[in-house]
Amino acid sequence: MQEILDTFFNPAVAVQVLPMLLSGLWMTVKLAALIIPLGLLGGLALALAHTQTRSRKVRIAINLYVDFFRSFPQLVLVIFVSFATPFIGIELSPVVALAISFMLSTSAYYCEILRAGITAIPAGQTEAARSTGMSATQTLRHVVLPQAFRNVLPDLLGNSIEIFKGTSLASVLGMSELLYSAQSAQSVLFNPTPLVLAAAIYLALLWPAVRFISALESSRRAQGG
Amino acid sequence: MSQAADSGLIHTFFNADIVRQTSPMVMEAVGQTIAIGVLVIVAGILLGTALATWRFHTQSRVLRALIVGYVDVLRAMPPLVILILVYFALPYVNISIGSVLATFLCLSVILSAFIEECVWSGIMTLPKGQMEAARSTGMSWWQSMRHVILPQALRLSLPQITNRCIAAIKNTALGSVIGFAEILGSAQAASSDYANPTPLTLCAILYIGLIYPLVLASRYLEHRAGIR
Structure with a gap:
């Protein structure tokens, strides 16, 4: 038992590597703060284009884009963008390669979610808002989008958590975010405590978010919605 | 100029010679990816459904909390972190498992957590009367579960289950980080051997070929669920 504790939960190692892991965590948070808004904005633009256009071609093109990038493993996209472009x-x-590859795929997911939210708002809402004299843009901004966002909030949060978790792929490009820092500490100190600690940090950060989504979903289920 | 640039691009990114030389290696990896993907999906769905059934059956609050905890932990940690933890930390206590087995175990366990959540939410959506009606016909609890509750719960959550299975197949690419020669791993190896990105292009095309039909299927399922 003592041996297991010394191996996986070694306090001396934990104290020694904690500053390094925290600076890794800071990098993780910065990456998420860059990537999540980019994907959300891209997804919103695509969802608006899809729902507001009259052109079938535009809708088909957006569907193709979304399905194409939903079919790509994120890591394949990251590797392709960063290792193929130098040729x-x-x-x-690495930051730019990561941002581009995440933006391409996460905007596809956000587009799907927001589109579902926007199309679920009955057309009568838009018609009623327009008949009060609001412009199409005002109607979107004050009537349709606020309700759409609220309705798909659990999915938006779930997708954002997936993206936050996805920042761990940056370790493959050698960016010293949380996972990478833990891996380098583990290989220098010949002890897996840093990896366990990194996993615990992810857990401490994301568990409340996961719980919140589950609670949100079950309260909506209870309301029959 | 533009024609020269075009043929230059194709020569770089989709060089026919390199496709010929590397495709046997990459195609073998397709078999590996499909095999692991199918195994992960089967194991994940079975384990996830079993956990949801157990959570529904048990009267023990502790057991229920343990199942919820299992699901939450696996949903909160990045798959790559779990994979690296299992692969690089276990050897310190003299348990070493190969990269293929590690990928299979981690992805199955992660998928089971997401499936549990989907099936549970399906069960919760069903009216309570369903179980009571089934029991009153003389079926046992397990019979009611098998013939009445689970078939409906699984059908209700089919679109979400499909999406989670697609995510699991995509996550097999993470195996490349611990040296599993699945599609991405072998394409990266071939790409650095030949100092050319063609195997990576081939890899991207193969993933699209594998997963795009599944994405279309999930779109169809979502559409059908929306109509009902």
């Missing part, structure tokens, strides 16, 4: 003479820094 055509474009050197992207």
